Amino acid sequence: MTKIDGAKYPDHLFPSVDPEAEYQLSVVEGRQSGRPYWMLNLSVFDIKRMFSEFLDRAEHDPRSLAHRSLTPSRARKLKQYIFGEVLPDDGFYILPPLVLSVDCDEYDFEEVCLSAGRLTLPSDSQFWLGDGQHRAAGFLQAYLEAPAMLNHETVGVMLLPDTGNRIRHQVFLDINANASKPSKSLATLFDERDRLADVTRNLLTLPWVEHYTNLERTTLPKNSGDLFTLNGLRDANRELLATVPESDWDSTAVHFWKAIAEVIPQWHDVLAAIEKGQTVDAPTLRQDYICFHSITLSALGLLGQQIIDDGQIPSMEGLASVDWSRSNPDWEGLFLFEGKIIKNKQSATRFANYLRVTL
Secondary structure: OOOOOOOOOHHHOOOOOOOOOEEEEEEEEEEOOOEEEEEEEHHHHHHHHHHHHOOOOOOOOOOHHHOOOOOOOHHEEEEEHHHHHHHHOOOOOOOOEEEEEOOOOOEEEEEEEEOOOEEEOOOOOHHHHHHHOOHHHHHHHHHHHHHHHHHHEEEEEEEEEEOOOOOOOHHHHHHHHHOOOOOOHHHHHHOOOOHHHHHHHHHHHOOOHHHHHEOOOOOOOOOOOOOEEEHHHHHHHHHHOOOOHHHHHHHHHHHHHHHHHHOOOHHHHHHHHHHHHOOHHHHHHHHEEEEOOHHHHHHHHHHHHHOOEEEEOOOOOOHOOOOOOOOOOEEEOOEOOEEOOOOOOOHHHHHHHHHHOOO
């Protein structure tokens, strides 16, 4: 194997490993595409032995690899994620399994019980990280900084036999081509560590949020029966609460949005319909009125940031006089350009300044 940089991976932190020794791994065997694969766990010692030649270098010739070049900043971010969750007493972190291929001339799988057994690979086996090199690097770096914390931790692995390195590039392409990150709204719904997401989820106690907020999508389809997205509310809360003490976030957000819903006529009509057990024509409302769009939520959040003083929310009655129809010519040049909504910080700020004049 490639010689490891002793300064980066100090040997005194790892047990001595004979480079000529076979790899003996406890695995569970499965099959995909008529080919065997094995599921197993790797300790930090295994990672150091098997993959340091990759993790020690930040740049490679892409033609010689089965993945992207290693980006040190991504590995550091994962290290910090592990530290942030494993060090507290109630911490929790999760690293999805690595996907590896192994180039070897032969292997021996000895089944013990129900596809579980021992896999033996030659000492000169070459391993390729098809998916998860940054997770492996972050895990190893975290161990080097706090070995006592991670001494008994392991990382899951899916191992694929690949004699002659025939599939390693395809493994990387297929995994990444079919990967899909969760939407920002879904992340807001599920993220228990994000305080701002927690505040936004608490708004689901408000009737108009509960009944007409999409919890999964970042943007709404034309015919959606919803009026808002959870991510749109989170973005607005980020602006609203920027200067508010965190201890006051929940109460400030609830009181502010309740006040807004009472004074914007179209929002108030939605509240009235909910109280009567009626539904509203959400697609038509979004088409005809700008007050249901995310640009308005952001502008209202910025407006709240400007006017909230010591947690006190002043009267918002002036918003009742605003012409919220999409056809209002005042919108052109604020956030509407040739009939197209442009949502960015500049347009939201111009919109907020416009609304402030009405108060």
